[in-house]
Structure formats: structure tokens, C-alpha cells
Amino acid sequence: MYRPGIKVVDCTIRDGGLTNNSHFTAETVRAVYKAVCQAGIDYVELGYRNSRKMFSPEEFGPWRFCDDEQLHEVTDGIDPGATKLAVMMDAHKSTSDDILPSEKSCVDMIRVATYVKDVDKAIGLAKVAHEKGYETTINIMAISVEGGPELAECLRQLEEETNALAVYVVDSFGALYSEEVHFFVETYQMHVKTKEVGVHMHNSQQLAFANTIEGIIKGANFVDGTLYGLGRGAGNCPTELLLGFLKNPKFDIAPLLEVLGEYILPLQKEIDWGYHVPYMLTAARNLHPLAAIEWMADPDKKEDLIGFYKKLEIDYE
Amino acid sequence: MYRPGIKVVDCTIRDGGLTNNSHFTAETVRAVYKAVCQAGIDYVELGYRNSRKMFSPEEFGPWRFCDDEQLHEVTDGIDPGATKLAVMMDAHKSTSDDILPSEKSCVDMIRVATYVKDVDKAIGLAKVAHEKGYETTINIMAISVEGGPELAECLRQLEEETNALAVYVVDSFGALYSEEVHFFVETYQMHVKTKEVGVHMHNSQQLAFANTIEGIIKGANFVDGTLYGLGRGAGNCPTELLLGFLKNPKFDIAPLLEVLGEYILPLQKEIDWGYHVPYMLTAARNLHPLAAIEWMADPDKKEDLIGFYKKLEIDYE
Numbered sequence: 001m002y003r004p005g006i007k008v009v010d011c012t013i014r015d016g017g018l019t020n021n022s023h024f025t026a027e028t029v030r031a032v033y034k035a036v037c038q039a040g041i042d043y044v045e046l047g048y049r050n051s052r053k054m055f056s057p058e059e060f061g062p063w064r065f066c067d068d069e070q071l072h073e074v075t076d077g078i079d080p081g082a083t084k085l086a087v088m089m090d091a092h093k094s095t096s097d098d099i100l101p102s103e104k105s106c107v108d109m110i111r112v113a114t115y116v117k118d119v120d121k122a123i124g125l126a127k128v129a130h131e132k133g134y135e136t137t138i139n140i141m142a143i144s145v146e147g148g149p150e151l152a153e154c155l156r157q158l159e160e161e162t163n164a165l166a167v168y169v170v171d172s173f174g175a176l177y178s179e180e181v182h183f184f185v186e187t188y189q190m191h192v193k194t195k196e197v198g199v200h201m202h203n204s205q206q207l208a209f210a211n212t213i214e215g216i217i218k219g220a221n222f223v224d225g226t227l228y229g230l231g232r233g234a235g236n237c238p239t240e241l242l243l244g245f246l247k248n249p250k251f252d253i254a255p256l257l258e259v260l261g262e263y264i265l266p267l268q269k270e271i272d273w274g275y276h277v278p279y280m281l282t283a284a285r286n287l288h289p290l291a292a293i294e295w296m297a298d299p300d301k302k303e304d305l306i307g308f309y310k311k312l313e314i315d316y317e
Numbered sequence: 318m319y320r321p322g323i324k325v326v327d328c329t330i331r332d333g334g335l336t337n338n339s340h341f342t343a344e345t346v347r348a349v350y351k352a353v354c355q356a357g358i359d360y361v362e363l364g365y366r367n368s369r370k371m372f373s374p375e376e377f378g379p380w381r382f383c384d385d386e387q388l389h390e391v392t393d394g395i396d397p398g399a400t401k402l403a404v405m406m407d408a409h410k411s412t413s414d415d416i417l418p419s420e421k422s423c424v425d426m427i428r429v430a431t432y433v434k435d436v437d438k439a440i441g442l443a444k445v446a447h448e449k450g451y452e453t454t455i456n457i458m459a460i461s462v463e464g465g466p467e468l469a470e471c472l473r474q475l476e477e478e479t480n481a482l483a484v485y486v487v488d489s490f491g492a493l494y495s496e497e498v499h500f501f502v503e504t505y506q507m508h509v510k511t512k513e514v515g516v517h518m519h520n521s522q523q524l525a526f527a528n529t530i531e532g533i534i535k536g537a538n539f540v541d542g543t544l545y546g547l548g549r550g551a552g553n554c555p556t557e558l559l560l561g562f563l564k565n566p567k568f569d570i571a572p573l574l575e576v577l578g579e580y581i582l583p584l585q586k587e588i589d590w591g592y593h594v595p596y597m598l599t600a601a602r603n604l605h606p607l608a609a610i611e612w613m614a615d616p617d618k619k620e621d622l623i624g625f626y627k628k629l630e631i632d633y634e
Binding site for chain 2: 177178179203205206207208209210211213214217228229238240241244245253254257258260261265266274275277280284303304305306309
């Protein structure tokens with residue numbers, strides 16, 4: 001009934017941090033960490049380890065940098081069980097100077113996010129991370145605007161030049177339909193034969209969970225979710241839905257439901273995430289959701305759907 | 318790029334009427350009707366034509382009965398274009414006495430909703446409707462608990478004994494995953510060779526739009542949506558998402574966006590629909606969402622997700 005090789009990565013705090021400049025309280029991060037560990041989820045990603053040269057510590061909270069000291073504050077005393085700790089580094093916004101030897105860190109895995117054009121930077125970071133003792137993945141963003149010979153070359157390089165456990169299809173725009181998910185997973189499998197394929201989906205068209213399932217059906221074994229889909233714009237694939245689908249008896253959904261009710265749902269008072277028509281309109285045009293996020297941030301415009309539609313028509317045609 | 322045979326049915330007022338006992342104002346229904354016609358959608362379903370013997374007119378609004386007089390009030394003076402008008406009759410809650418000869422009615426299509434066990438009632442109603450000059454469909458509810466020899470017999474009967482244009486897969490519990498949608502559409506096609514297959518999906522697991530697409534990929538040519546997914550519990554497949562996927566140039570999404578912003582989004586102040594964890598929990602157990610809807614109706618319980626999870630464990634194990 002279930003496929004034991006599938007690894008679930010809960011990235012609630014990391015991806016959710018894009019909604020609030022990574023300003024979660026330590027209490028919230030600790031509660032999420034504890035629940036994800038108790039639920040038996042394979043990896044928990046607690047933030048970015050990005051460079052202070054590119055993100056001001058005055059503007060961004062601790063989970064944009066994930067110093068080991070901060071990570072210890074929210075993980076010490078909690079039994080991780082089989083759950084490993086991950087952080088993400090943006091290829092173009094991080095420096096390998098921030099990677100400690102793994103024996104001096106509580107981090108197990110470093111996931112490098114990159115655009116196809118920055119793949120050489122990503123490979124450099126992933127190599128250093130691997131040499132310093134970490135598991136690594138490479139997460140290729142904005143995949144819905146790729147697909148030609150550049151992607152093939154990028155994938156071949158990742159296969160030959162890295163020790164990444166997985167290479168990810170990241171649908172940053174929430175633009176993919178199921179047949180496109182199949183295409184990308186199969187393209188990855190063709191070029192990246194010795195590594196797993198991962199999928200990270202966005203919900204602009206209410207397809208994040210469905211597309212994750214389609215990735216799994218085609219063989220993707222690394223799958224990302226966030227609690228209640230917390231994330232920028234329409235958000236992500238909800239981790240709680242994933243566990244229901246996967247049916248692996250090692251997972252226990254109950255701790256997730258507790259932290260959802262106590263810590264995640266209350267965030268809705270401060271953070272507005274989930275499906276809204278403007279996100280669907282950018283996704284249908286295969287655009288980054290940024291224009292929709294800006295539109296939605298203005299309370300006077302939020303329900304003026306036709307206004308946003310006309311703006312897109314003028315801006316992009 | 319698009320498949321011309323696909324017919325879209327917008328059932329915002331009919332299915333949405335399950336959230337408010339069909340008490341939409343005539344102004345709202347008229348605005349939805351006008352927008353759906355302007356958008357070039359194939360059918361607009363404005364309510365149930367159920368029996369006053371089973372639904373009290375004191376408790377239920379006009380769109381539970383859809384008298385022709387009421388329908389005229391919201392449609393007269395609006396150019397329907399190519400859009401046809403539909404109403405739904407529940408096989409076990411309607412009487413053929415309420416079907417006027419079609420030349421005396423503004424209704425074009427009668428959709429008969431039924432459980433497998435009530436199929437003979439449904440066939441009786443559909444026959445009368447056909448004889449009186451209407452297009453018909455048969456919509457088989459709660460399909461996720463069917464699948465055995467009874468369903469096969471039911472489908473063979475519908476093939477042989479009705480003139481329905483389409484027979485629908487209705488995922489009342491929002492429980493289906495894509496592979497199950499494929500299974501049901503293929504099973505229908507095997508038995509119902511001379512009619513189209515339709516799909517009506519619910520969003521309990523955020524899969525309504527995705528499952529509609531999967532139905533289309535397998536050949537379903539009648540597809541249901543509601544504006545912004547308005548519907549009981551987690552709601553339905555959003556019509557606006559469908560149009561983005563279908564890419565048929567006869568459709569114009571702009572009128573839908575206008576009515577969405579002006580009439581549908583404001584309903585969120587009175588009606589609470591869309592994804593919530595309790596709906597996912599009933600769907601994952603292949604249960605009707607009723608227990609979740611009742612739980613969600615109590616503001617003190619709404620965020621007690623673990624409480625609902627434990628209740629289901631006690632009630633159903």
C-alpha cells in the first residue's frame with residue numbers, strides 16, 4: 001500500500017518564512033519542530049541559511065540565517081526520533097563561509113535552491129556542503145519556464161558533478177498541470193539516474209497536493225509540504241494531506257493536528273495565505289506570483305479581481 | 318490545444334444552495350446567470366427542482382424549487398447566448414409532477430442526482446423529463462463507496478433505459494485520488510458507451526480541480542464547477558480555474574471575475590466554505606463530510622482539530 005522509499009520534508013518554517021521575513025517566534029518554531037519529529041516525518045526544514053550580506057538582520061528574523069545557536073534553542077531537549085534537520089541555502093544569496101563542519105552543527109541536510117542559470121553556483125555550494133559532511137539536495141526553482149536544452153545540460157551537470165541525494169522540480173509559479181509534472185519528473189529521471197527526484201509544488205491553481213501525488217506516481221521520492229500549506233501567496237502542498245495519501249504507518253498525523261490548531265491556524269490573523277483568484281491569474285500566465293502578492297497586499301484592491309485581470313492584460317500583452 | 322466537445326456546467330447557485338438552504342437573493346442569482354452566459358459557459362444550473370412535500374418552503378429558499386416564475390425573474394431580459402439553463406432533481410426527493418412540458422418552461426436540461434440504490438427512481442424521472450422535451454443527465458452521488466457489481470449493473474441500466482446525454486461521477490465525499498478518478502471514468506466508459514461521462518468533484522482534499530482535469534484527460538466531456546468553489550464544506554471545483562485550463566477561445570473569464578468580486582467573495586461574510594482540516598479527515602476515511610460540517614459550525618470547536626480527529630477515531634473504529 002505504501003512506498004517505503006518516499007521521504008517527506010516539512011518546510012513550514014522555511015517556506016512559511018517568505019510570508020513574514022522569517023519572523024516566527026522561537027516558541028512557534030519549537031512547537032513545529034517537536035510535532036514534525038513526533039509525526040515521524042523524515043526531514044524538517046527550519047529556515048534559510050542565507051548571507052547576512054544580502055539580508056539585513058534588522059529586517060529579517062533568525063530563521064533566514066539559521067545559526068546553530070538559534071537552532072539549538074528550538075531543538076534542544078526534543079527527541080528528534082528519525083527526523084533529520086535541514087536548512088536551505090539560495091545559490092545566489094548565500095556563501096559557503098556560512099557552512100560549518102557538520103560535526104559542529106545540528107544540521108543534517110543542506111538544500112540548495114537555484115535557478116537553472118545559477119546552477120554552477122549551486123554546484124559549488126553543494127560540493128562544499130557535501131565535503132563538510134552534510135546530505136544535500138538541489139532544488140531547481142521556476143521550473144515551469146524551463147524545459148529546453150539548458151535544463152538538460154543543467155541536469156547532466158548535477159548528475160555528474162554533485163553528490164546530491166535528490167534533484168527537485170520546484171513549481172515556483174504554481175503553473176504546472178499533471179501532464180507537465182509527468183514531463184518534468186521523467187526528464188529528470190532520464191538525466192539524473194543515480195539520484196532521487198524531488199517535488200515542491202505551489203498552490204496557485206489548487207494543484208499543489210495533486211501535483212505532488214502526480215510526482216509520486218511517476219517515482220519522485222522526495223516530497224515537500226508545509227502545515228496547512230503555509231507559504232507565500234496561495235501556499236504549498238499541505239503536509240497533513242500528504243500523510244493521509246502516503247499511508248506509511250510510520251507517520252502519525254495527530255501531533256501535526258495539535259500544532260496546526262494551536263500555532264498554525266492562529267497565524268491566519270497576521271498572515272494571509274491560500275487560494276485567491278489573483279494567484280490563479282498569474283499562474284495561468286506562467287508568471288511569478290509577485291504581482292498578485294502585491295495586489296493582494298492592498299485591502300482596497302483585494303476583491304477587485306477584474307482590475308487585476310486588466311492590469312495583467314496591459315502589463316504582459 | 319482545446320477539446321471542443323467539453324461542456325462546462327456552472328452549478329454555483331444549485332450546489333452553493335446547500336450552504337444556505339438555497340436562500341440567494343434574486344439579485345445575486347441574476348448576476349451569476351448573466352455572468353455565466355456572458356462567459357460563454359455551456360450550462361448554468363440555478364437550483365434544485367425538488368418537492369415541496371419534502372422541503373418546506375418556509376425553511377428553504379426559491380432555488381430549492383426553481384419554479385419557472387422564479388427562473389423568469391432572474392433570466393428575463395438577459396441574452397443567454399449559447400448558455401442553456403439546467404435544474405437538478407434528487408431522485409429520492411422529487412416528483413415527476415413538477416416537470417412541465419419543456420415548451421412551457423425556460424429550463425433546457427434536467428439533471429437527476431441519485432445514489433446507486435435509487436437508480437430506478439432516477440431512471441423514471443429522467444424518462445419523464447426526456448419525454449417532456451428536456452435534455453437530461455444522471456449524476457451518481459457518493460461514488461467513492463461504489464465500484465462493485467451493483468455499480469456495473471446500474472451503469473448498464475442507465476445505458477439501456479435512458480436517453481441521458483451524460484452519466485456523472487460525483488465524488489460527494491471528496492475522497493478520490495487521481496488513479497481512482499481514472500478507474501471510475503474508465504468503468505463508466507466501458508458500460509455507458511453511447512453517452513458522455515461527466516465529473517463533479519469536491520474539494521475536501523484540495524483535489525476538486527485536479528480530479529476534474531484527470532476526468533477530462535480520460536475523456537469525460539461534462540465537467541461541473543462553481544464560482545470560487547462555492548459549496549458545502551470544502552466546496553467544489555472552481556469554474557474560474559476550469560476556464561484557465563480548458564483554453565477554449567469561446568470562453569471569456571472576465572465576466573466571471575466581475576461577479577466573483579462583486580457577489581461571490583462578499584458571501585464569505587455569511588458562508589464559510591473552502592478547505593479546512595476536518596473535511597480532509599472525513600474524506601481520508603471515505604466518509605460524508607457531514608460530521609465535519611457539524612463540527613465546523615461550532616465556533617468553539619472549529620480550531621480543535623485533534624478533538625475532531627479523536628471523535629472520528631471513537632465513532633468509526
